[in-house]
Amino acid sequence: MRARLPALALVLLLLLAGCSSGGTRDDGRITLRFQSLAWQEESVEANKALVKEWNATHPDIRVEYVQGSWDSVHDQLLTAFEGGEAPDIIHDASDDLADFAYGGYLADLTDLLPARLKSDIPRRSWETTTFGDGVYGVPFLQEPRVLIANAKWLRQSGVRIPTPEKPWSWAEFRRITERLSGRGKYGIAWPLKEPVSATLNLSLSTGGQLFHRGANGKVTVRFGEADQVVPRTIHAQAGTDGSASPTTLGSGGSDTLPGFFGGRYAMVPLGFSYRQQIVQQAPKGFDWQVLPAPAGAGGLTQGVSPQTLSVAEDCPHKKEAAAFIDFLLRPPNMVRLALGDWMLPTGRQALSDPALRTSEHGWATGTALAEHLRPAPAQTVRGYPEWKDKVATPALQEYYSGAIGLGALRERLEEDGNLVLARYQR
Amino acid sequence: MRTSAPARVGQYTALLAYLVFLAFPFLWLLSTAFKPPRELGSLHPTWIPKDPTLDNFRQAFDEQPLLHAALNSLVAALAAAVVAVLIATPMAYVVARRRTRLAKAVTGWVVVSQAFPFVLLIIPLFLVLKNLRMINSVPGLVLVYVVWALPFALWMLAGYVRAVPPELEEAAAVDGAGRVRTLVSVTAPLLAPGIVATGLFAFITAWNEFFFALVLLKTPEKQTLPVVLTHFIGAEGVADLGPLAAAAFLATLPSLVVFAIIQRRITGGMLTGAVKS
Numbered sequence: 001m002r003a004r005l006p007a008l009a010l011v012l013l014l015l016l017a018g019c020s021s022g023g024t025r026d027d028g029r030i031t032l033r034f035q036s037l038a039w040q041e042e043s044v045e046a047n048k049a050l051v052k053e054w055n056a057t058h059p060d061i062r063v064e065y066v067q068g069s070w071d072s073v074h075d076q077l078l079t080a081f082e083g084g085e086a087p088d089i090i091h092d093a094s095d096d097l098a099d100f101a102y103g104g105y106l107a108d109l110t111d112l113l114p115a116r117l118k119s120d121i122p123r124r125s126w127e128t129t130t131f132g133d134g135v136y137g138v139p140f141l142q143e144p145r146v147l148i149a150n151a152k153w154l155r156q157s158g159v160r161i162p163t164p165e166k167p168w169s170w171a172e173f174r175r176i177t178e179r180l181s182g183r184g185k186y187g188i189a190w191p192l193k194e195p196v197s198a199t200l201n202l203s204l205s206t207g208g209q210l211f212h213r214g215a216n217g218k219v220t221v222r223f224g225e226a227d228q229v230v231p232r233t234i235h236a237q238a239g240t241d242g243s244a245s246p247t248t249l250g251s252g253g254s255d256t257l258p259g260f261f262g263g264r265y266a267m268v269p270l271g272f273s274y275r276q277q278i279v280q281q282a283p284k285g286f287d288w289q290v291l292p293a294p295a296g297a298g299g300l301t302q303g304v305s306p307q308t309l310s311v312a313e314d315c316p317h318k319k320e321a322a323a324f325i326d327f328l329l330r331p332p333n334m335v336r337l338a339l340g341d342w343m344l345p346t347g348r349q350a351l352s353d354p355a356l357r358t359s360e361h362g363w364a365t366g367t368a369l370a371e372h373l374r375p376a377p378a379q380t381v382r383g384y385p386e387w388k389d390k391v392a393t394p395a396l397q398e399y400y401s402g403a404i405g406l407g408a409l410r411e412r413l414e415e416d417g418n419l420v421l422a423r424y425q426r
Numbered sequence: 427m428r429t430s431a432p433a434r435v436g437q438y439t440a441l442l443a444y445l446v447f448l449a450f451p452f453l454w455l456l457s458t459a460f461k462p463p464r465e466l467g468s469l470h471p472t473w474i475p476k477d478p479t480l481d482n483f484r485q486a487f488d489e490q491p492l493l494h495a496a497l498n499s500l501v502a503a504l505a506a507a508v509v510a511v512l513i514a515t516p517m518a519y520v521v522a523r524r525r526t527r528l529a530k531a532v533t534g535w536v537v538v539s540q541a542f543p544f545v546l547l548i549i550p551l552f553l554v555l556k557n558l559r560m561i562n563s564v565p566g567l568v569l570v571y572v573v574w575a576l577p578f579a580l581w582m583l584a585g586y587v588r589a590v591p592p593e594l595e596e597a598a599a600v601d602g603a604g605r606v607r608t609l610v611s612v613t614a615p616l617l618a619p620g621i622v623a624t625g626l627f628a629f630i631t632a633w634n635e636f637f638f639a640l641v642l643l644k645t646p647e648k649q650t651l652p653v654v655l656t657h658f659i660g661a662e663g664v665a666d667l668g669p670l671a672a673a674a675f676l677a678t679l680p681s682l683v684v685f686a687i688i689q690r691r692i693t694g695g696m697l698t699g700a701v702k703s
Binding site for chain 1: 469
């Protein structure tokens with residue numbers, strides 16, 4: 001994108017003009033702006049309906065629905081925060097909050113939220129939005145990575161179908177994908193355009209940790225045995241066994257769907273919410289099912305970055321904003337939001353709702369995985385975005401494509417990675 | 427220089443291949459816009475939808491205020507184009523005609539500005555517009571677009587001005603025309619194609635702009651088309667492909683039409699003055 005020096009000059013001139021700052025938004029009654037990132041039709045409808053219900057029952061505290069966009073949300077919010085024009089109630093993802101929380105842009109919700117909401121959401125979910133001593137967002141929706149499988153293909157092959165109670169081990173998973181492969185078909189298609197979060201989050205199932213916080217609070221990268229199980233499995237499937245399609249390694253999740261529907265791959269590992277696209281796009285009669293991701297020494301554990309609701313530090317009516325969040329996240333409402341986004345609610349009561357326990361579209365498998373979800377390993381590691389972009393993404397891409405071996409991968413993740421992280425921890 | 431028949435065939439074949447390459451994204455967008463969801467997930471996609479549908483267009487219009495957003499884009503882009511041309515034209519005349527240090531400095535400034543990191547501008551710009559109470563307003567966005575388009579407009583128009591022989595203005599002066607009369611009656615008509623091309627360039631730039639609009643416009647009724655298009659995209663780039671393609675196809679049409687009109691003039695404007703006569 002082009003930039004313009006004249007714009008800077010204009011900016012400086014106008015700054016020198018010293019115009020007055022903006023005033024309050026209130027006109028007798030409180031008005032709160034709620035920026036939602038809901039984008040699927042049902043999800044937008046659910047959000048708007050809830051805002052309407054709130055406004056109907058709270059005439060003194062009006063909420064305005066503002067449609068946000070996942071695209072560039074970080075830059076958009078950062079600009080709005082810097083300019084003192086941020087929305088009062090902010091929808092985002094927990095892995096985007098650290099900078100805003102440490103930057104003082106978000107309100108600490110510790111004393112603003114009611115006990116009902118605090119106790120309804122498990123501690124492990126709160127950890128995704130806890131930075132230092134404060135809580136800077138309410139985690140409310142999350143999605144595990146699951147295996148979406150061609151049910152007919154699996155049945156005909158005679159392999160054991162895994163369940164959340166008895167999942168595949170990573171070794172068994174590798175054997176099965178190999179068994180399902182051959183004659184131009186693959187047992188699995190890994191969409192690894194973004195290999196870091198997929199690898200790290202799934203590695204929790206094998207006891208991987210990668211980031212280790214020392215007694216001095218500093219974080220270092222150690223790529224140990226437990227961290228290596230998932231990448232080695234994927235590497236072997238794509239390179240040695242020929243059971244993973246090599247062409248999808250650089251693809252996004254949606255890109256694998258045509259091949260999946262066309263019978264080229266038996267399984268694709270995708271986020272739980274992809275089921276909506278599958279329902280929409282699958283050919284008539286296509287028989288699919290949701291399977292849990294493989295388990296290791298850590299069981300079915302995997303990392304997630306939940307969607308969150310936060311309150312801007314500049315919001316003059318934090319108590320009212322928190323009350324709206326509480327309303328939005330009452331169990332029945334949380335269920336509506338979860339159904340709209342095809343995701344799992346974090347709240348225990350919402351999660352027990354029969355609508356989310358049905359076997360249709362794999363809901364029951366997803367809800368069974370909810371208790372195994374933990375904060376993504378890098379949630380609170382400062383410098384993680386740079387480590388991910390400059391070190392881990394290219395290193396993992398090269399490893400999965402076979403360009404480098406495990407030793408080189410380890411060297412780069414640890415040596416190059418620790419140099420990057422050290423800069424953020426001086 | 428004469429070319430042989432086989433060479434000409436080769437040239438036209440290469441040109442045709444290049445045109446097909448350029449048209450591919452647009453034609454694919456058009457095809458996708460008319461496909462039902464099940465065809466979007468096909469392993470063997472076809473250019474012509476087997477079961478064409480208008481549902482994607484219906485859904486796009488139902489879900490997002492596309493017409494309103496298009497109107498906002500149109501107002502912002504038109505206003506930006508007009509204002510940018512009004513400011514850039516006299517500036518370009520001075521830069522092209524006066525070979526002073528100031529004119530050279532302005533030209534240098536324009537060149538340097540092309541490489542200036544965009545992201546550094548947005549926060550101070552936001553603060554200024556906030557103080558001017560122009561956040562979440564189309565005039566505020568127009569101001570940004572004008573500033574954004576001005577350097578290239580100035581550069582482009584200066585080329586056109588240089589192409590007008592100074593002798594024509596001198597002849598008009600000899601005939602007794604004053605400075606203003608010379609500019610209005612002699613120079614301006616000759617600059618007209620360049621002014622139109624520059625204006626349309628500014629229009630297209632503003633019509634397609636996304637990030638400023640995303641940051642500066644907060645309420646749905648003020649948002650422009652590129653911002654509304656992103657509402658069809660979810661986290662991690664997952665997209666509601668059918669409605670997105672339908673909306674993007676509609677959003678592309680004005681740019682294509684405008685560009686079809688101006689492309690020859692833009693090329694002419696860039697090349698004007700490149701060779702000494």
